[in-house]
Amino acid sequence: MSKGHSHHNHSHAHHHHTGNIKVAFFLNVIFTIIEIIGGIMTNSVAILSDAVHDLGDSLSLGLAWYFQNYSKKEATQKYSYGYRRFSLLGAIINSIVLVVGGVFIIIEAVPRLINPVTPDAKGMIILGILGVIFNGAAVLRLKKGTSINERVVSLHLLEDVLGWVAVLIGAVLMYFFDIPILDPILSLGIALYIVFNVYKNLKETIQIVMQGTPEGVAYDKVKIGLTEFKEIEAAHDLHIWSMDGEYTILTAHLVLNKNLSALEMATLKGNVRAYLKEHHIEHATLEFEFEGENCTMENRH
Structure with a gap:
């Protein structure tokens, strides 16, 4: 009886996990499309860089959704512990995609530090508000997630929210003052923040893969x-x-x-x-x- 009850809770939890990631995935894909168009129209490297980052996030969310579903499969002779560890594969791929995206942002932003280009600050403000709303909705959906996959995805989206808050503040400043260099500075700030947090998550994921004693267990x-x-x-x-x-x-x-x-x-x-x-x-x-x-x-x- 207790066995069956435990299985029911496990299935319900996984359904909740995949539902959260599914919603976040569609929110991210829709906004990525808006962002790419908006970044080109506003001539903002900060927004285009974030568009590439969001494109990577969309791929990561899709993989996380797939692997979280895959991890529900029952134990087999080949995988006697079941497929739960496959969700870690999604977390590792997510982290790699974000690091590559962060490096791309840095490569794009550095030339703009030397030769700043004035972006369309008004368009950036509109996109900044939309960015906070879309990514904020996805974070709220995932904030109660318990799996490491959900926590990694939630962190990605929280970084996006903070990035968009920074873009919004920068856009308002550029709207009132002639300081186009703020655009690439924001890009670099976002990239460094992303890479630092990915390092922390990747470290935790690798510890699990290497069968280290879990955090919180003495x-x-x-x-x-x-x-x-x-x-x-x-x-x-x-x-x-x-x-x-x-x-x-x-x-x-x-x-x-x-x-x-x-x-x-x-x-x-x-x-x-x-x-x-x-x-x-x-x-x-x-x-x-x-x-x-x-x-x-x-x-x-």
């Missing part, structure tokens, strides 16, 4: 807590990793200090799993051993 504290059960003498071959940034897994060998009946072992396993749930570990594989038993794994870890 490895030593978990290990000590396991040995505080009166029946457990020691814990070794302990591994904690995350499947996709949400679903945390643990495997451990637990050395018992006395012989237990099958019922006592089952009770102990239940208590250990309840303890691990408190540390947000959803899946635990536990192997019991007895003192003096020769464990080949013990010498390796």
